[in-house]
Amino acid sequence: MRFSAGRRRPTAEISLTPLIDVVFILLIFFMLASSFLDWRAIGLKTAKLGNMAGAASEGSVLVKLRADGDYLVSGERMSRAGFADRLQALAGRAPKPRIVVEAETGVPVQALVRTVDMAAEQGLTDVTLASRSEP
Numbered sequence: 001m002r003f004s005a006g007r008r009r010p011t012a013e014i015s016l017t018p019l020i021d022v023v024f025i026l027l028i029f030f031m032l033a034s035s036f037l038d039w040r041a042i043g044l045k046t047a048k049l050g051n052m053a054g055a056a057s058e059g060s061v062l063v064k065l066r067a068d069g070d071y072l073v074s075g076e077r078m079s080r081a082g083f084a085d086r087l088q089a090l091a092g093r094a095p096k097p098r099i100v101v102e103a104e105t106g107v108p109v110q111a112l113v114r115t116v117d118m119a120a121e122q123g124l125t126d127v128t129l130a131s132r133s134e135p
Contacts, residue, residue, distance in 0.1 A: 060098040061090060062130075065115060067106040084118060091122035098126045 063083075064072035071083040078086065090097055099119050103112050116127050 059095065060100050060128075062100050062102065063115065065101065065103040065107045065111055067104045069111070071115075083115075087119055087122045087124060091124055096124055096126065098128060099124055100128045100130050102130045 062072075062074055066072060066077075069080070071078050071080070073083060073086050090099075101112065101115055112129070119125075119127055
């Protein structure tokens with residue numbers, strides 16, 4: 001039994017260049033095909049409560065979110081169900097009022113989003129997020 005030392009089988013070589021080209025083309029395709037816009041964003045206007053005085057605040061309804069989960073609507077305290085009823089009544093007005101929302105310290109952001117959603121469900125889309133200026 002003789003083995004020939006001089007004859008070797010050729011080894012198969014795999015080139016990575018075509019693979020890298022395909023991955024690069026797929027990367028470019030998905031970058032161009034994807035959208036980086038956040039479609040779930042809520043459009044809000046912001047204002048300081050001191051700037052809301054005068055003619056700009058006429059016809060506005062101030063809604064204050066309390067840390068305990070209740071609402072103060074134009075100074076009247078009410079629960080979430082009462083607030084939904086008040087929004088329905090406000091939506092029935094001929095000129096739809098502006099809703100100015102102010103949140104107390106400690107109110108979760110989700111409560112603010114829920115409030116804006118409740119107003120939008122009733123067709124009240126002119127919502128302004130207000131903050132108090134620190135002394």
